[in-house]
Structures are given as C-alpha cells and as structure tokens.
Amino acid sequence: MDKYIPAIGFPVIAAALWGIFRIQNDPKPAPVEIPGILRLLLELGLFGTAVWALYQVGYGTSGLIMAIVVVLHYLVSYDRTWVMLQNKPYKGFVK
Helix, strand or coil: CCCHHHHHHHHHHHHHHHHHEECCCCCCCCCEECCHHHHHHHHHHHHHHHHHHHHHCCCHHHHHHHHHHHHHHHHHCHHHHHHHHCCCCCCCCCC
16 A cells, blocks of 8 residues: 555655646646745656656656656747746747
C-alpha cells in the first residue's frame, strides 16, 4: 500500500501546482499569478522530479529520454522561456 501513495499523490499534487500557479496571459485565468521565473522553476522542478523518480524505480533510460525531451521542449519554445526569464507577460498565447 505504501508504494501506491506516491504513485497517486505525486501526479495529483503536480497537476494542482501546474493548474493553480500560472503566468500572466496563460490560456486560462490564473488562480494565483506568479512571475515567469517562478513558473519556470516550478516546471523544471516537476519535470526534474519525474526524471529522478523514473531513475529511482529502474527506468534510467526512460528518465534520460524524458530529460532530453524536456530540454528540447525549452529550446524549441525559446521565445516563451526567454520572456518568462525576463518576467514579462508572454503574448504568444493571446489570439
């Protein structure tokens, strides 16, 4: 039973953090608006924890693949990442 608590708890907590703490101009309204740098740290913390968890349960290759995909995502979305690092509102989501 002890192994199921983190398996259910982590995704629920991650989803709550992801949905609650948003930046200005996100596609949906932000229940709690935070600066871009904090949002990036939140995202990297959640993805980093997921990569670490995969490694800890014996899926090191999957963790490495996920880490590479996350880095590629931030490189491809460099405009969003750069604006968030400058603590400016991201205008890319606005139509």
